[in-house]
Amino acid sequence: MTLTPSKLAMVPFVSVDHMMKLVHHVGLAKFLADVAAEIESDFARWELFDKTPRVGSHSDVGVIELMPTSDGEMYGFKYVNGHPKNMSEGLQTVTAFGLLADVYSGYPLMLSEMTVLTALRTASMSAMATKHLASKGARTMAMIGNGAQSEFQCLAQKAVNGIDRIRLYDIDMAATEKCAANLAGLGFDITLCKTPEEAIEGADVITTATADKDMQTILTDNMVGAGVHINAIGGDCPGKTELHRDVVDRSTVFVEYPPQTRIEGEIQQMDPDHPVVELWQVITSQADGRTSAAEVTLFDGVGFAIEDFSALRYVHSAIKDTPFYADLDMIADPDDPRDLFGMLQRAKA
Amino acid sequence: MTLTPSKLAMVPFVSVDHMMKLVHHVGLAKFLADVAAEIESDFARWELFDKTPRVGSHSDVGVIELMPTSDGEMYGFKYVNGHPKNMSEGLQTVTAFGLLADVYSGYPLMLSEMTVLTALRTASMSAMATKHLASKGARTMAMIGNGAQSEFQCLAQKAVNGIDRIRLYDIDMAATEKCAANLAGLGFDITLCKTPEEAIEGADVITTATADKDMQTILTDNMVGAGVHINAIGGDCPGKTELHRDVVDRSTVFVEYPPQTRIEGEIQQMDPDHPVVELWQVITSQADGRTSAAEVTLFDGVGFAIEDFSALRYVHSAIKDTPFYADLDMIADPDDPRDLFGMLQRAKA
Numbered sequence: 001m002t003l004t005p006s007k008l009a010m011v012p013f014v015s016v017d018h019m020m021k022l023v024h025h026v027g028l029a030k031f032l033a034d035v036a037a038e039i040e041s042d043f044a045r046w047e048l049f050d051k052t053p054r055v056g057s058h059s060d061v062g063v064i065e066l067m068p069t070s071d072g073e074m075y076g077f078k079y080v081n082g083h084p085k086n087m088s089e090g091l092q093t094v095t096a097f098g099l100l101a102d103v104y105s106g107y108p109l110m111l112s113e114m115t116v117l118t119a120l121r122t123a124s125m126s127a128m129a130t131k132h133l134a135s136k137g138a139r140t141m142a143m144i145g146n147g148a149q150s151e152f153q154c155l156a157q158k159a160v161n162g163i164d165r166i167r168l169y170d171i172d173m174a175a176t177e178k179c180a181a182n183l184a185g186l187g188f189d190i191t192l193c194k195t196p197e198e199a200i201e202g203a204d205v206i207t208t209a210t211a212d213k214d215m216q217t218i219l220t221d222n223m224v225g226a227g228v229h230i231n232a233i234g235g236d237c238p239g240k241t242e243l244h245r246d247v248v249d250r251s252t253v254f255v256e257y258p259p260q261t262r263i264e265g266e267i268q269q270m271d272p273d274h275p276v277v278e279l280w281q282v283i284t285s286q287a288d289g290r291t292s293a294a295e296v297t298l299f300d301g302v303g304f305a306i307e308d309f310s311a312l313r314y315v316h317s318a319i320k321d322t323p324f325y326a327d328l329d330m331i332a333d334p335d336d337p338r339d340l341f342g343m344l345q346r347a348k349a
Numbered sequence: 350m351t352l353t354p355s356k357l358a359m360v361p362f363v364s365v366d367h368m369m370k371l372v373h374h375v376g377l378a379k380f381l382a383d384v385a386a387e388i389e390s391d392f393a394r395w396e397l398f399d400k401t402p403r404v405g406s407h408s409d410v411g412v413i414e415l416m417p418t419s420d421g422e423m424y425g426f427k428y429v430n431g432h433p434k435n436m437s438e439g440l441q442t443v444t445a446f447g448l449l450a451d452v453y454s455g456y457p458l459m460l461s462e463m464t465v466l467t468a469l470r471t472a473s474m475s476a477m478a479t480k481h482l483a484s485k486g487a488r489t490m491a492m493i494g495n496g497a498q499s500e501f502q503c504l505a506q507k508a509v510n511g512i513d514r515i516r517l518y519d520i521d522m523a524a525t526e527k528c529a530a531n532l533a534g535l536g537f538d539i540t541l542c543k544t545p546e547e548a549i550e551g552a553d554v555i556t557t558a559t560a561d562k563d564m565q566t567i568l569t570d571n572m573v574g575a576g577v578h579i580n581a582i583g584g585d586c587p588g589k590t591e592l593h594r595d596v597v598d599r600s601t602v603f604v605e606y607p608p609q610t611r612i613e614g615e616i617q618q619m620d621p622d623h624p625v626v627e628l629w630q631v632i633t634s635q636a637d638g639r640t641s642a643a644e645v646t647l648f649d650g651v652g653f654a655i656e657d658f659s660a661l662r663y664v665h666s667a668i669k670d671t672p673f674y675a676d677l678d679m680i681a682d683p684d685d686p687r688d689l690f691g692m693l694q695r696a697k698a
Contacts, residue, residue, distance in 0.1 A: 008440065009365075015678035016358075020696035028693075055404050057419045059452050064424050066415050070406045075413050077428075079448065081455025087686050091357065091454055095680045099428065103408050105440055106430025115681035119689050148683075151690035175687060182690045329364035331444045332464035334497075337436050338524060340468050341500035341531045344377070347369035 008105070009333030014112040014315060018324040023120070026318060029159040032152070034318075036124035036131075036160050038310040043128075046280035048072060049306055051257060061085050069305035075101040076309040078114055084211070093211065094118070100312045107331060110316045114308065121311035122303060123152035126231040127160035129299040130205055132282050132289050133254060134229035138204030139165050144196055144218055144242075145210035145234055146170035146179035153207050153233070154183055165189045169199035170210075197223060207231040208242045221246035226294040232266050233301050243298075245269045251298035254279045254289075256307075265300040276300075357454070358682030363461040363664060367673040372469070375667060378508040381501070383667075385473035385480075385509050387659040392477075395629035397421060398655055400606060410434050418654035424450040425658040427463055433560070442560065443467070449661045456680060459665045463657065470660035471652060472501035475580040476509035478648035479554055481631050481638050482603060483578035487553030488514050493545055493567055493591075494559035494583055495519035495528035502556050502582070503532055514538045518548035519559075546572060556580040557591045570595035575643040581615050582650050592647075594618045600647035603628045603638075605656075614649040625649075 014022065023031050042049070050070040057064045062083030069076055080096040087093050096114035101107060130138070141163050143150050147170070157163035166188050170176045173194075180190050193199040200206055200223055208218050211234060224230070224247050234242050243266050253276045255261040267274050279299070281287035290297050319325045334343035363371065372380050391398070399419040406413045411432030418425055429445040436442050445463035450456060479487070490512045492499050496519070506512035515537050519525045522543075529539050542548040549555055549572055557567050560583060573579070573596050583591045592615050602625045604610040616623050628648070630636035639646050668674045683692035 013677065016681045017678050017696070020693050023693065024697045050406055052404060052406075055401060055415065055417060057399055057401075057417060057424055057452075059419075059421065061453060062455050064419075064450060064452070064455050066404065066417060066426060068404060068406060068415060070408075070413075072408065075406055077415060079426075079450075079457070081450070083453075083455045086454060089454075090686070091456065092681060092683070092686050095456060097457070097679050101413060101428075101430070103406075103413070104410060104432075105435060105438075106411050106413055106432045107440065107444060108428070108446070113679050113681065116689065116693065147687045148689040178685075178688060178691070182688075182694065328362065329366050330446050330462050332365045332441060332462065334441070336527075337439070337441050338496045339527060339531075340465065340497040342527070344369050344372065344465065345531065347366070348373045 008107050009331045010327035011108045011330040012110045012319065012325040013328045014110065014319060014325050016113045016116060019113050019116045022315065022318060022322065022324040025322060025324065029155060032120060032124050032127070032156040033159040035121050035311050035314050036128040036156065038314045039121070039125055039307050040128050040283060042306050042310045043280040043283050054260065067305040067308060069309050070103055073103055074109070074313060075103050076312050078305065078308040080118065098308055098312050100316050110312065111328060111330070112312060112315055117311050117315065118308070119149060119152050121307050122149060122233065123156035125301060125307050126153055126207060126233060126299065127156035129254065129279060129301065130157060130229060130231060131161055132279070133297040133299060134161070134205050135227050135290070135293060138229065139163055140167065140203050141165070141205040141207055142167045142169065142199040142203035144169050144199060144206065144208045146175040147209065147211055149209040149233065150179045151182045153209060154188065155186065157205070158187065163205060167191045167193050167199045167201070167203060169193040169196050203228065205229045205231070208234050210234040210242055216242050217244040218242040219247050220244045221250060224250070224296055226296065228296055230296070230298045231301060232298060238263055238268060241266050241269055248298065251296040252277065254282065254297065254299050256302065256304040260304060261300055261302050264302040266298070267300055357456050358680045359676040360457045360679040361459045361668065361674040362677045363459065363668060363674050365462045365465060368462050368465045371664065371667060371671065371673040374671060374673065378504060381469060381473050381476070381505040382508040384470050384660050384663050385477040385505065387663045388470065388474055388656050389477050389632060391655050391659045392629040392632050403609065416654040416657060418658050419452060422452055423458070423662060424452050425661045427654065427657040429467065447657055447661050449665050459661065460677060460679070461661060461664055466660050466664065467657070468498060468501050470656050471498060471582065472505035474650060474656050475502055475556060475582060475648065476505035478603065478628060478650065479506060479578060479580060480510055481628070482646040482648060483510065483554050484576050484639070484642060487578065488512055489516065489552050490514070490554040490556060491516045491518065491548040491552035493518050493548060493555065493557045495524040496558065496560055498558040498582065499528045500531045502558060503537065504535065506554070507536065512554060516540045516542050516548045516550070516552060518542040518545050552577065554578045554580070557583050559583040559591055565591050566593040567591040568596050569593045570599060573599070573645055575645065577645055579645070579647045580650060581647060587612055587617060590615050590618055597647065600645040601626065603631065603646065603648050605651065605653040609653060610649055610651050613651040615647070616649055
């Protein structure tokens with residue numbers, strides 16, 4: 001660190017407004033592709049990272065979690081809540097913010113909103129997994145669940161993998177229409193579907209991002225054709241899954257961090273030793289990805305701390321020389337570290 | 350919560366500058382006494398709290414920790430680093446910030462600096478423990494270690510317990526002189542001492558707050574007289590203690606949260622089943638505090654998440670109707686929670 005202490009004492013803060021302006025400044029497609037590349041490069045050095053399962057505080061109506069990680073040089077954590085009942089009260093089900101810090105000094109480097117950023121990194125993560133697991137030349141995706149995450153999933157798939165034929169389905173046609181309207185004019189060939197069966201027709205990739213906190217079977221076994229790649233994004237906490245267990249059984253399952261996915265992912269339905277492949281090992285060529293054109297691959301995504309770390313680090317570097325942050329006076333910086341009291345007394349004057 | 354979503358989306362932030370102004374607005378002595386009372390009332394309902402040991406990320410030069418807790422209505426956590434080498438680089442050894450959130454919605458309620466606030470709550474905690482454990486009529490305290498924490502310890506003891514005779518000692522006389530100068534005119538009878546032996550002469554209470562990350566023996570057994578109450582504040586992480594184990598052996602040991610204190614406190618020197626009394630049980634009359642005038646009582650303080658929670662909750666209530674906070678745009682608040690993308694696109698215009 002070459003910054004002076006008084007500069008270190010100010011922490012750059014990226015508000016929701018600044019984040020949205022930053023995204024448009026960079027360009028949404030480029031932002032999604034850049035974050036996917038950042039996640040990929042962090043997955044390639046997976047073993048360097050401190051990996052801790054989330055620290056959750058559960059109540060009857062939801063959960064508040066802290067997700068920390070570190071690569072030995074930077075430390076990051078995300079605060080995130082999950083409150084399914086919030087939607088009916090006009091609130092976000094999930095809100096989040098995050099912090100990046102310098103491991104050497106322990107000083108915070110950046111505080112950032114992460115509600116918008118998490119939506120982006122989740123889409124970038126699916127696209128990065130799809131890049132490594134889908135059949136070559138995949139261009140058609142069924143997007144099941146057309147809520148807050150759906151447009152980002154489609155845009156990231158286009159930016160990273162060139163997937164531009166989208167088949168939308170949601171139990172609520174209004175959500176499908178909203179998604180189609182949002183994606184209009186962005187270079188997609190879009191089909192609105194009335195059933196999941198219709199949506200998956202001819203799809204190379206199926207992405208499920210439904211929101212109910214229940215064991216769902218959005219996809220049953222007879223619906224899934226040979227060679228398909230599935231991103232199951234919506235089953236991301238205990239008691240919430242989207243796929244029938246026969247689908248999981250027939251697929252080769254790829255995960256982020258097994259101890260977390262076995263609790264939160266689709267594989268919570270399976271035996272505790274159900275075989276999984278760690279995605280980082282596919283990226284580093286220590287494990288096989290897709291091994292045949294007929295194989296069904298499943299990315300059982302639950303969202304892991306390293307993805308947030310990658311996204312925060314990207315934002316930290318992207319805000320440089322932009323006006324899209326504000327300095328927060330968050331860290332006390334006395335002239336003499338042993339004289340906090342003197343600093344406090346001088347503030348009186 | 351009766352606030353509207355758009356108001357909920359703004360998070361009050363208390364900067365270092367605002368915290369110092371708030372402290373002076375309330376009055377430092379009253380602030381310390383108020384926080385002590387808040388901690389005491391939270392200790393009285395100890396069993397309600399979610400208690401998790403700190404989640405630490407360790408490196409060669411320091412540690413970054415998250416300390417979460419919840420009482421079922423509010424959730425709080427503190428980010429805190431510990432980097433002993435920072436001092437020689439002109440940085441704070443410890444910096445901190447914290448967050449309070451609403452358990453029902455998962456939305457943040459307040460973000461606050463906690464470098465200053467932690468110094469205050471640590472002093473309030475010692476004073477509250479002393480109130481329950483020291484001999485009646487105690488008026489004289491030996492303050493061993495005259496760094497950043499020392500003035501706050503003395504002021505909290507005066508505000509809560511009427512202790513106004515202070516005997517200062519530090520291996521660095523410049524620190525002692527700084528502390529004495531800071532306390533001048535605040536109603537203390539102050540003696541500057543050249544040895545720890547001199548400092549403890551006639552002291553009813555001994556508070557140690559030294560900073561070295563080593564096994565120290567600031568106090569040896571022959572120094573500690575009958576009936577004394579000791580607050581050992583400086584030994585607060587693995588590998589760092591201040592008292593000779595004979596002192597600990599002779600004392601009745603009172604702790605915050607045994608699983609944490611056995612790792613971080615003075616009792617890390619002792620057997621894993623060394624007898625301890627939980628302070629909250631003294632407050633609720635489920636356990637004895639001091640049982641005789643000759644007993645040596647030891648509060649082996651390491652700092653627990655509930656104390657930070659109490660302090661944050663106090664600040665959250667104290668900032669109301671003051672100008673000592675700023676609203677941060679930290680939580681995304683789309684008109685339609687399912688349409689985050691629409692909100693992002695509208696920000697382009």
